[in-house]
Amino acid sequence: MIPTTLDLTADPQGIARAADLLRQGLLVAFATETVYGLGGDARSGSAVAAIYEAKGRPSFNPLIAHVASVQAAQRFVQWSDQAQMLADAFWPGPLTLVLPLREGNGISTLVTAGLDTLAVRVPAHHTARALLAEFDGPVAAPSANPSGQISPTNAEHVRAGLGGRIAAILDDGPCGVGLESTIVGLAEEPTLLRPGGVALEQIEAVLNARLHLHQSGDLLTAPGQLQSHYAPDAPVRLNARTRQGDEVLLGFGPVECDLNLSAKGDVTEAASNLFAALHKLNESGRPIAVSPIPNTNLGAAINDRLCRAAAPRDS
Incomplete structure (x- = not known):
């Protein structure tokens, strides 16, 4: 248990403190436009392991790496024309792309659950972007809640679920979109791996192609694909x-x-x-x-x- 989970305000001082905690390998929950994320340094195996431990999350369930820009994403994954089309249309924003890892990427294998692909996103929320810029590195950040439970859309939800398990909460009020990002796989044929904040119809319009749909029996290649997820205590x-x-x-x-x-x-x-x-x-x-x-x-x-x-x- 963490002796005290710090409450940080989303001002320059709070963002600088949050980035410093991330550099120390500690966990910080922060607002994005979708839901609050539980952030840790995506290059640090111990930090990513702490994310899994804090959430009680199965280690075979991959995480999304949040980065500050398209250029930052290109340092970790093999870019493609389709990735550029979708990034031009929807980044920064609630869209995650799953692409093959680059050689020497430096991302912890715990982020990818041992796969040869990485889920990567450039968030639109001003606090998330400021934190990523201050930290200057990739941040693995699943939703900031115990695994399988309801995703958090304000700091109070995070505190109720993870207080005492993480170093800090960077509070910037309620999230605007309120649903996790849409995830599109581009390692092979374009595939909708998880619906979310960008509609399927919008993505297909940009690619001028139909997306393959992930099936329940397919390999877990992205977050949010477990059958029971986002669940309240009651039926x-x-x-x-x-x-x-x-x-x-x-x-x-x-x-x-x-x-x-x-x-x-x-x-x-x-x-x-x-x-x-x-x-x-x-x-x-x-x-x-x-x-x-x-x-x-x-x-x-x-x-x-x-x-x-x-x-x-x-x-």
């Missing part, structure tokens, strides 16, 4: 029109419910509210029912997270 029932028993209802659109992701039926608003709403309803200790959500654009990413939240739990 989750999907596509619910009404409550059953003592359930609480998470609504979408103009429905009577305990908490509404978007009363006007806006999937972008729903995505930004999803994890905070699950945290709130989880506090009730009651089963959670969820209204139907359209499976288009960001709705596909919302439904992906909800299906994993509702999946049978790993024993």
Whole structure:
């Protein structure tokens, strides 16, 4: 246990302190536009091992390396024309690319779970970018929560799940997107490995090609592919029109419910509210029912997270 998890403000002094902690091989949670990430030096095996330990995360589940720029990404992975097209369109932003590692990349094999590819992203959030620039290196950063539980979209969520396990939390308020990044594999044919903050339709439009879809039985090549993930403590029932028993209802659109992701039926608003709403309803200790959500654009990413939240739990 860490004696005290520091609360740092996202100002120049707090960012400098956070970068110094990362240089010492310690863990810092920080805001991104998607969710709060749990950062450690991606070149340090001991720092990355500490991420797995703090989260209770399976070591066969790869991590995303966050970098400050396209040029920084190119130091670690083999770049391609398709990678450049997607980076031009969506970086900085909520898109992760999985590409073959470069020779002599220096990334800890714990980040890649022993694979010959690396998931890499340039975040858009100003605090994340400032931290990466100050640290001047790749930061491995899965979501800052115990493995398999609801992703954190504010500092309070991080503190509740990881307080006493990490060195510091760099607090910059709630996250804007509220869903993890979309992950696209480019090591072979372009593949959607995880839906997220950039819609499938947008990516296909940029590439002028259909993406192959990752199947449940395929090898784990990116974060967020475990069947049971993003899960509250209580059972989750999907596509619910009404409550059953003592359930609480998470609504979408103009429905009577305990908490509404978007009363006007806006999937972008729903995505930004999803994890905070699950945290709130989880506090009730009651089963959670969820209204139907359209499976288009960001709705596909919302439904992906909800299906994993509702999946049978790993024993």
